[in-house]
Amino acid sequence: MRFLHPDGTTVHLGYCSNVHQAEDLQGVIAQLAEYAEPVRERLGAGRLGIGLWLARPVVTELADDEAALGRLKSELRARGLETVTLNAFPYTGFHREVVKKDVYLPDWADEARLKYTLDCARVLAALLPDDVGHGSVSTLPLAWRTPWTPACAEEARHALERLTTGLAALEAWTGRRIRVGFEPEPGCVVETTTQAVRELGGLDPDRLGICLDACHLAVQFEQPGEALRRLADAGMPVVKLQASCAVEAADPADPAARAALHRLAEPRFLHQTRTAADGEVLGVDDLPDALDGGLPADGGPWRVHFHAPLHSRPEPPLRTTADQLDQVFAGLLGGASADCDHIEVETYTWSVLPEPPADLPGGIAAELAWARDRLTGLGLKEDPS
Template sequence: MRFMHQDGTTVHLGYCSNVHQAEDLKGVVSQLAEYAEPVRERLGVDRLGIGLWLARPVVTELAADPGASKRLGGELRARGLETITLNAFPYAGFHREVVKKDVYLPDWADDARLEYTLDCARVLTDLLPDDAERGSVSTLPLAGRTPWPARRAENARRALDRLTTGLSALEARSGRSVRVGFEPEPGCVVETTAQAVRELGGLDPERLGVCLDACHLAVQFEHPAAALRRLADAGLPVVKLQASCAVEAHDPADPAARAALRRLAEPRFLHQTRTATTDTVLGVDDLPDALDGGLPDDTGPWRVHFHAPLHTRPEPPLRTTADQLGHVLAGLLGGPSADCDHIEVETYTWSVLPEPPADLAGGIAAELDWARTRLTELGLKEDPS
């Protein structure tokens, strides 16, 4: 879906396909028919944005065969879909039985990450609608929080210089601009916007910036207004917003809250958990660690990196950080200028909910309708074309 901001900027809203299990081109095309087109029909719109996640094998095939990219673009257009952004955070295997910290591999100290990201950007230039101002690709925040010695940090910095050069060459060759956004995430080298400024400041803002995930921002107890101001002051653009909600336990010592959290402690994905004291944020890298005594339950609420559907409430007494997501949207789009033009609803956790939905397309459509309502409340006008 497209919206017009009062300053004339076209703001794109879609959902991320990493919720679907597809790691070959045939599977990607199938998910368009099984899920994305029905989502569009549920919303009653003629055009729906879908932020594709293309695993490494898919990108390899598309990058090697321009005809394959054109066929994928034709499938998108035939189903009333458009792609202006790719999620290149997971490299492959995102729906294995256990993913956990493997999602951070390869990291930005490994040339494979640079090559994959540039291949994603090349594929995206073939998929972009003719009238799109630019495309975006989101990626991990350098690496998971593993030993990050100076040598690996320097390797990553050189890779970012090569990324800038590669994106510039791609624009010169294709005439299409693609920006890459690094996504701060709890448990990584870059967890917060302050760390993003420290690690990514000084990079070319025409090519590189931040992918801001509202769930991650909430888990780290960052205040939206302060976080957005920090990025703006550093000249780090918000290339893309991932509209997402964390799960919050207001009183983590409450037995009912702990029982509900236990039902979210599943084996596939990491669910980093944080609590905040007066002067610091304390955390562990997975929810079971918190529940087993790794995190105090008497300092305040716990927030859990579990992407909760935007429009629903989790099992009581848990709640979500939907209000904080609303503040992020207002901070980016509620003023006289649009400070982000790519928004992607990214709830990839539907399949690991305690009660997965029977109607996934209906759930995704309801999330997008929630986001559509928030954008129109901020004064954006939906583009019906």
């Protein structure tokens, strides 16, 4: 879906396809018919954005085979879908039985990460609608924090220089600008916007910036207004917003809250958990660690990196950080100018909810409707086409 900001900027809203299990081109095309087109129809929208996650084998095929790329573009167009952003954080195997920390491999000290990201940029430049001049690709915040040596940091810095050069060459060749956004995440080398400024400052803002995940921001107990000002003051653009909510337990000592949290402690994805007391953020790498005593239960609320559906509440007495997401929307789009034009609803956890939905397209459509209402409430006008 497209919206017009009062300053004239076209703002794109879509959802991320990493919620779907498909790691070959046939599977990617099938999910467009099975899920994305029905979501568009449920919304009554003439056009729906889909932020594609394309596993390494799919990107390789698309980058090497012009006919395959044309087929995907034709399928998107035929189903009323458009792609202006790719999620290039997971490399492959995102729906294995156990993913956990493997999602951070390869990292930015590995040549494979650079090659994959540039291939994603090439594919996206070809998939962009004819009337769209730029796209975005989101990626991991360098690496998981361990092991990360000075030598790794140096390799990553060289890789980012080559990434910038490669993106500039792609724009010169295609006329399409692709920007890459690094996504701060709890437990990684870059967890917070403060670390983003320190570790990623000085990069070319025309090519590289931040992918701001609102769930991650909330888990780290960052205040949205302060975080956005910090990035703006450092000249670091938010090239993409991942509209997402974390799960919060206001009283983690409450037996009902602990029982509900136990039902979220599933084996596939990593659910980093944080609490804040006396101005200090304490954390563990996974929810079971917190439940086993790794975090104090009497010092303040727990926030869990579990992407909760935007439009609904989790099992009581748990709640979500939707109010934080509202503040992010307002900070980026509620002012005189649009400070981000790519928004991706990224709830990839539907399949690991205690009660997975029988109607996934209906759930995704409800999330997008929730986000649409927030945007129009800020004065943006929906493009009905």
